[in-house]
Structures are given as C-alpha cells and as structure tokens.
Amino acid sequence: MIDQVKDTDLGVRADFPVLSRLMRGKPLVYLDNGATSLKPQSVIDAEVAYLRDNGATIHRGVYEFSERATTMYDDARVRIKRFVGCPEDGEVVFTKSATESSNIIARSWGAKFLRPGDRVVTTEIEHHANIIPWQEVARATGAELAFIPIGPRGEIDPGDVARTINDRTRIVAVTGMSNVTGAMPAVREIAQIAHAAGALVVVDGAQLVSHHPVNLAELDADFVIWSSHKMCGPTGVGFLYARKCLLEQMDPFLYGGDMIVKVTKDRATYAQAPEKFEPGTPNISGVIALTAAIDYLEAIGMDRIADLEDRLLARAEEALGEIPGVTLYVPDSVGRRGGILSFNVDGVHPHDVGSMLDSEGIAVRAGFHCAQPFMRHMGVGGTVRASFYLYNTAADVDALVAGVRRAKEFFQ
Amino acid sequence: MNLGDDLYREIILDNYKSTENRKSLDDATFSQEGFNPSCGDDVTLYLKTDGDTITDVTYDGMGCSICLASANMLCNSLKGATVAQAEDLIGRVKAMLVNQEQPDFPDGAEDLEAIAGVSKFPVRVKCALLSWNTLHQIVQEIKSKPSDR
Incomplete structure (x- = not known):
C-alpha cells in the first residue's frame, strides 16, 4: 500500500505554488491538464527575471541586453528541438499556439499546394484545431475532406487508414493523443501508410508532447503542432515542426518586420525558416520561460510522468467504473493511453x-x-473530463471519485 | 461556499425534474431553437398565442439543470401573459443575472428569484439565459409581424 502511494506521487507538488491555494475555499485538486498545465516556480521565476532584469527585444538591438535576450530566446529553440528529438536545425517555428500552427500548415502549405480533387484525410476524434483549418482550405481549393472510419469510442484501425487514403491524398492529419479519451493512435504506422501513398502527415501533438516522451525522428511525421502552456510553460507560445524542405516551399503566414531579407517600395524577399514564419515581436518572456519548463520536465523525466499518468488513470478508471450509472468513454484495445478520462453520470x-x-x-x-x-x-452531448499531470496523486483521484459519488447522490 | 444555497437551490432542482412543460406543441404559433455552442445546451421553445396573449408555452431539448430549470420557470411564468409582459420579464431576468440586480418579479414568476445565485457563476449565466434569449428572438419575430387581429 505504501508503495502504491509512492508510485502515485512524484513528490513535486511543492514546486507548483498554485497547488497551495484554495479554490471555492477548498484545497485545489487540479484535473484539467488536458486544457492547460500549472506552472512550477522555476518557470514563473524565469519569466519574471527576463521582465525584471532585461526587458529588451531580440535580434535587432546592438546593445548588451538585447544580445542577452537574443541568446536566451535562441537557446529556447535549441532546447525545444532537443526535447522533441527534432533532427535538423531550423525546423521548429515559434507561433502563438498549437491552433495557430495548424492554421499555418493549412494556409501556407494547403492553400498553396492543394488542387481540386485532392484529398485531405483526418478523423472525427480530432480537436477542432485539426479539423476546421482543413475544412476551410478544402472549401477554398476544391479539395475533398475525408474521414477515417472509427470505432464506437474513436478507435482507429490502421487498416481503415489505408482504405481511406487514395492516390489523390495529399495530407493525413491525425492526433497523437486524443484530448477526449487519451487514446494514442498508431501515428508511426499511419505515417508509413500515408508516405507510401505519397501523402504528408500532420500530427496534433498538443497532448502527446506534454504527457509522453516524443522523438520526432522516430515519429516520422511531416508536420507536428503543440504548445508550451500544456507542458508547464507559459501561455501564448506554440510550436510548428515541419521538415525543412516543406518550410522552404511554404509562403509566409503573416508579413511584417523581422521576417525579411530585403524590402523595396514594391516587394520584399523573405528570411529562411523559421524566421520567415515569425514576423513581429514575439512572446519573448514566454519563450525564455519555456526553457525553464523544459529543464523542469527533463529533470523529472517524461517517461516517469507518463508512467505516473498510467497509474492514476488505472486507479480512476477502476474506482469510477464501480459507481453504478457512471459511463466511461474508454476506447477498446488501442494500446497505451495518456492520462485523460472522459465520463458521464447517468441523468x-x-x-x-x-x-x-x-x-x-x-x-x-x-x-x-x-x-x-x-x-x-459517440452520441453524447458532452462529457466530464479528468486529465492528469505530474503533480497529481492518488489523493486527487480519490477526491474526484468521492466528488462524483456526491454529485450523483445530489441529483438523484 | 455552499453550492446548494448558491447554485442548486431546491426550487431549481424541482423545476429541473418537472416534466410538465417539457414537450413540443404541435399547434404552436411560434417555435424557436436556442443553442449554446460552448456547452451544447439545446432548447426549443414553443409558444401558442391568441392575439397579444400567450396562451401556452412549452420547451424541449437537452441541457444542464440550470438551463432546463430556467426554461421550465419561463413556461410557468408566461402562460396567460401578454407579449409585452414577456418582454418585461426578459428584462428582469437579465437584470438579475447579468447586472446582478435585486430580483423583482411579478406574482406567478417568483420562482425565478431562485436562480439569482447563478449570477455568481459567470460561465453558468449563459445556461440560465438560453431560454430567455430564445424567447427574446420569438418576441422580436412577433413584433416584426403586422397584427392579424
């Protein structure tokens, strides 16, 4: 029993100041990590330190503080690249969110290269951010949007992927980890099938990257999107990974300062990626604090975080599953799942x-x-979703289960 | 904080569980669907009118307890009312929920005071308002049509 408790507590709660705050007068039990993560003190300190001790912009200043800010900003790019095992330099673009990253792919690649009759393949389990940009670009280009058939709880059979892809398929956009069920589709296998048919693969990594060790070289996707705020970093910083050759082919998404080579009255030439996609003054404090988030997660280990979430998920599933009238939306035999559990209470x-x-x-x-x-x-008008992260413990799961029992009694 | 006092008062639960008004009206003069995209609450109001008088009003759809309780109260408080009275009531409900004003309801609509606590929960205000915003659409439709009397 003691081991079980130890196994369900990484002992990091003191690193997160907000966990000592009260919500509605009660100790905070934070189970909305699928939406965003809490921030450790080191990340808060890093963001404050830049704002307090530096405050200069990047890339343009010829003075010491700007040089220092530039070094810290560029260092964050090196660190995030290493964190996800990105093989090449210049393949990670800083955006403002995973959603913006998705829009950049759809607009800067999709709108330029999709032709009438081309096919974009996605799934019904996607977050809106991985569907709507493709709906719009398909409408604008005359491409067709096709959905891979899925099982009752969103299960994806790679065989169905192969059957949905035709020789006109240019893009296969799929999540690396469902934000509803935690299911982790076989992205590598899907990428192989897509590549064999000549299609590019977009992976929505918003949940995957923050909850599991990820190696982009092994994942073999062509585009991956994710964000800082779900991995203990600040809000307002997102990422777009794309193969360098693709970034080179794509047109800029936004135009302005800090993304050009030469500008005349009539036209401009553009910098190489990633700068080509990063016009304007970016979220410097957020990007710099991201480095602290990466330090923090690496010191703990993404594999340990994923293992913890496995155990919390199992505990929650077992205990909630024992409550009569509680429906769990758990996919069948799709392999490992991330620490997300959707459920409903009858009535x-x-x-x-x-x-x-x-x-x-x-x-x-x-x-x-x-x-x-x-x-x-799934035929539901919504679900309740509990999602776990490194600071959650068995006690959080037990509080959830007790709360669900009380809610059920209250409304009966 | 006592949630039972603030949000889920007994009158709300009673109205939520009541099924008397939860049905469509085949001979409705006006019907309108209201949808809340952020939570999926989906309520259709049915109004039967005779001249300026609302002779019957029902709702169906799905939503949370706050949304459906509020819709049920709407039905109970509007039967026999005039369109002008309905419009007045919409204003009073919004004043209570949005501007956090002291509730002030005419006879027959006092139950609505029970949802005053919802104003302390900004994300739930839209649940309570869905049926009233839908009613507002119907009232606008009635007013835009020339009277057939």
Whole structure:
C-alpha cells in the first residue's frame, strides 16, 4: 500500500505554488491538464527575471541586453528541438499556439499546394484545431475532406487508414493523443501508410508532447503542432515542426518586420525558416520561460510522468467504473493511453457534475472539449473530463471519485 | 461556499425534474431553437398565442439543470401573459443575472428569484439565459409581424 502511494506521487507538488491555494475555499485538486498545465516556480521565476532584469527585444538591438535576450530566446529553440528529438536545425517555428500552427500548415502549405480533387484525410476524434483549418482550405481549393472510419469510442484501425487514403491524398492529419479519451493512435504506422501513398502527415501533438516522451525522428511525421502552456510553460507560445524542405516551399503566414531579407517600395524577399514564419515581436518572456519548463520536465523525466499518468488513470478508471450509472468513454484495445478520462453520470448533465466538483475545489472540464464531431459520433452531448499531470496523486483521484459519488447522490 | 444555497437551490432542482412543460406543441404559433455552442445546451421553445396573449408555452431539448430549470420557470411564468409582459420579464431576468440586480418579479414568476445565485457563476449565466434569449428572438419575430387581429 505504501508503495502504491509512492508510485502515485512524484513528490513535486511543492514546486507548483498554485497547488497551495484554495479554490471555492477548498484545497485545489487540479484535473484539467488536458486544457492547460500549472506552472512550477522555476518557470514563473524565469519569466519574471527576463521582465525584471532585461526587458529588451531580440535580434535587432546592438546593445548588451538585447544580445542577452537574443541568446536566451535562441537557446529556447535549441532546447525545444532537443526535447522533441527534432533532427535538423531550423525546423521548429515559434507561433502563438498549437491552433495557430495548424492554421499555418493549412494556409501556407494547403492553400498553396492543394488542387481540386485532392484529398485531405483526418478523423472525427480530432480537436477542432485539426479539423476546421482543413475544412476551410478544402472549401477554398476544391479539395475533398475525408474521414477515417472509427470505432464506437474513436478507435482507429490502421487498416481503415489505408482504405481511406487514395492516390489523390495529399495530407493525413491525425492526433497523437486524443484530448477526449487519451487514446494514442498508431501515428508511426499511419505515417508509413500515408508516405507510401505519397501523402504528408500532420500530427496534433498538443497532448502527446506534454504527457509522453516524443522523438520526432522516430515519429516520422511531416508536420507536428503543440504548445508550451500544456507542458508547464507559459501561455501564448506554440510550436510548428515541419521538415525543412516543406518550410522552404511554404509562403509566409503573416508579413511584417523581422521576417525579411530585403524590402523595396514594391516587394520584399523573405528570411529562411523559421524566421520567415515569425514576423513581429514575439512572446519573448514566454519563450525564455519555456526553457525553464523544459529543464523542469527533463529533470523529472517524461517517461516517469507518463508512467505516473498510467497509474492514476488505472486507479480512476477502476474506482469510477464501480459507481453504478457512471459511463466511461474508454476506447477498446488501442494500446497505451495518456492520462485523460472522459465520463458521464447517468441523468446528470456534465456541467452539473463539473459545478458540483468545483464546489469541492476540484477542477475538471465539462462539455465538448473542442471535439464536437467526436461527441456526435459517440452520441453524447458532452462529457466530464479528468486529465492528469505530474503533480497529481492518488489523493486527487480519490477526491474526484468521492466528488462524483456526491454529485450523483445530489441529483438523484 | 455552499453550492446548494448558491447554485442548486431546491426550487431549481424541482423545476429541473418537472416534466410538465417539457414537450413540443404541435399547434404552436411560434417555435424557436436556442443553442449554446460552448456547452451544447439545446432548447426549443414553443409558444401558442391568441392575439397579444400567450396562451401556452412549452420547451424541449437537452441541457444542464440550470438551463432546463430556467426554461421550465419561463413556461410557468408566461402562460396567460401578454407579449409585452414577456418582454418585461426578459428584462428582469437579465437584470438579475447579468447586472446582478435585486430580483423583482411579478406574482406567478417568483420562482425565478431562485436562480439569482447563478449570477455568481459567470460561465453558468449563459445556461440560465438560453431560454430567455430564445424567447427574446420569438418576441422580436412577433413584433416584426403586422397584427392579424
């Protein structure tokens, strides 16, 4: 029993100041990590330190503080590249969010290269950010949007991927880890199938990268999107990984300062990627603090975080599954899953469960999770979602389970 | 904080569980669907009118307890009311929920005071308002049509 508790607590809670705050007068039980992660003190300190001790912009200043800010900013790019095992330099673009990254792919690659009759393949389990940009670019270019058939709980069979891809398929966009069920589709296998058909692969890594060790060289995707705020870093910083040859072919997404080589009255020539996609003054403090988040996660180890989430997920699934009238949205035999659990209580709306948990200091997400097509596929008008991260413990799971029991009794 | 006092008062739960008004009206004069994209609450109001008088009003759809309780109260408080009275009531509900004003409801609509606590939960205000915003659309439609009397 003692071992079980130790195995379900990485002993990092003291690093996160907000965990000592009260919510609705109760100790905070934060289980909305699928939406965003809490920040450790070191990340907060790094962001404050730049704002307090430097404050200069990057790339343009000829003075010491600007040089120092530039060094810290550029160092963050080296660190994030190493964190995800990106093989080449210049392949990670800083954006403002994973959503912006997705839009850059759809607009700067899709709008330029898709032709009428081309096919873009995606799935119904995607976050809206990995569907809507493709809907729009398909409409604008005359390309066709096709969906890989999925099982009752969003299970993806690579065989169905092969059957959905035709010789006109240019893009296969799939999540690396569902933000609804935690399911982790076989992205490598899907990439092999797509590449064999001559299609490019877009992986939504927003959940995957923050919860599991990722090596982009092994993943073999052509584009990957994710964000800083889900991996203990600041909000307002997202990432776009793309193979260098693709970034070179793509047109800029936004135009302006800090992305050009030469500008005349009539035209401009553009810098190489990644700068080509980073016009304007970026989120310097956020990018610099990201380095502290990477330091923090690497010191703990992404494999340990993933293992912890496995155990918390198993504990939550077992205990919630024992409550009569609780439905768990757990996919069948799709291999490993990330620490996300969606459920409903019979006869109680997800928002009511969420509000009851809120009154106990427990933060969960309730609703569609930006995945309306998936909700429609499962025939539910939303779910309650608990999602775990490195600072969660068995006690958090137990608080959730007790809260769900109380919500059920209250509304019965 | 006592959630039972602030958000889920007993009157709200009673209205949520009541099914008397939860049905479509085949002979409705007006019907309108209201949808809340952030949470999926989806309520259709059915109004039967005779001249300026609302003779019957029902709702169906799905939503959380706050949303459906509010819709049920709407139905109970509007039967026999005039369109002008309905418009007045919309204003009072919004004043209470959005501007956090002291509730002030006419006879027959006092139950609505029970949802005053919702104003302390900004994300749930839209749940309570869905049916009233939908009613507002119907009232606008009624007012835009020439009277058939």
